[in-house]
Amino acid sequence: MQIEEFNQKANEVIEELKAAKPKEAMISHHDDADGLCSAAITKRALEREEIKVKTFCLEKIYTDVIEDIHSKAGQTIFYVDMGSPHADLISECNKGRNLTIILDHHDPKPSKDPKVLDLNLEHFGFKGETDFSGATCCYLFAKALNNTNQDLSHLALVGSCEIPQGFQGINKMILEQALKNGIVQQKSKNFEITKFKIRLHSLFSKLQILGAVGYYEGGPEIGINACLEGLSKDAKDRVNALEIRRKEANRRLLGRLYRERLKETRHIQWFDAGSMYAGMGVARARYAFAQISVLRQSVKVE
Numbered sequence: 001m002q003i004e005e006f007n008q009k010a011n012e013v014i015e016e017l018k019a020a021k022p023k024e025a026m027i028s029h030h031d032d033a034d035g036l037c038s039a040a041i042t043k044r045a046l047e048r049e050e051i052k053v054k055t056f057c058l059e060k061i062y063t064d065v066i067e068d069i070h071s072k073a074g075q076t077i078f079y080v081d082m083g084s085p086h087a088d089l090i091s092e093c094n095k096g097r098n099l100t101i102i103l104d105h106h107d108p109k110p111s112k113d114p115k116v117l118d119l120n121l122e123h124f125g126f127k128g129e130t131d132f133s134g135a136t137c138c139y140l141f142a143k144a145l146n147n148t149n150q151d152l153s154h155l156a157l158v159g160s161c162e163i164p165q166g167f168q169g170i171n172k173m174i175l176e177q178a179l180k181n182g183i184v185q186q187k188s189k190n191f192e193i194t195k196f197k198i199r200l201h202s203l204f205s206k207l208q209i210l211g212a213v214g215y216y217e218g219g220p221e222i223g224i225n226a227c228l229e230g231l232s233k234d235a236k237d238r239v240n241a242l243e244i245r246r247k248e249a250n251r252r253l254l255g256r257l258y259r260e261r262l263k264e265t266r267h268i269q270w271f272d273a274g275s276m277y278a279g280m281g282v283a284r285a286r287y288a289f290a291q292i293s294v295l296r297q298s299v300k301v302e
């Protein structure tokens with residue numbers, strides 16, 4: 001079975017991790033809901049092993065950031081919901097200096113450094129577009145590390161809400177187990193996280209806003225905390241404020257778009273959003289493009 005091959009490889013990685021006896025680890029994670037869930041699962045799992053954790057949110061992989069992270073030696077570094085497509089670059093920067101563990105679902109490049117270990121389930125025959133998310137990969141790693149981490153299964157499911165086809169393959173198994181353990185409950189057509197009384201998709205959409213729109217103002221940390229402790233009143237207020245700001249920026253963008261039309265070259269159509277999305281991280285561009293593609297179906301996103 002493919003999943004057994006994953007578990008075997010995960011156990012080897014866990015042995016390396018335990019042999020390194022790290023006091024602390026760094027988790028680099030993506031800024032969307034899946035990235036936040038991935039970071040939350042990995043953080044809690046490592047803290048349960050008495051490893052202190054620093055999280056580091058990235059909207060994408062920047063070469064100079066990777067070079068900087070790996071310039072030091074003797075660290076324990078995780079890349080979650082990111083890293084696989086850059087396993088070659090990470091290997092080049094690492095040069096055997098740091099134990100680096102990748103838990104991701106994006107199309108992987110091969111690692112060239114024996115200290116850069118990629119547990120992407122694509123290496124075991126699963127499809128990262130439909131069968132599992134970054135959070136699923138983190139969850140399976142966490143469960144292999146310690147079975148008590150099964151109580152984090154809701155986060156694998158929240159992160160997997162980014163998969164349009166729903167819970168399939170490994171995710172379907174995780175959902176069934178989570179229902180059996182009472183971690184989630186069926187509420188008509190939806191699933192609710194039992195201890196937080198919030199639907200999986202509802203937490204997902206709030207995390208999308210916290211991570212991407214709130215990127216420069218502590219949104220990712222608030223989101224990770226909400227994954228582990230539930231959504232506090234403060235976190236809810238923050239989501240609402242960010243959502244209002246995002247809608248306002250989109251409204252202004254659409255207004256200008258109608259007035260100025262898209263500029264066109266042969267292959268791309270583009271529009272300068274100026275500073276309308278200032279302070280929101282690269283999410284601004286994604287939201288802008290998403291809006292534009294609704295308007296103009298012919299526009300290519302990114």
Ligand SMILES: [Mn+2]
Binds near residue numbers: 035105134135162
């Ligand atoms: Mn993802």
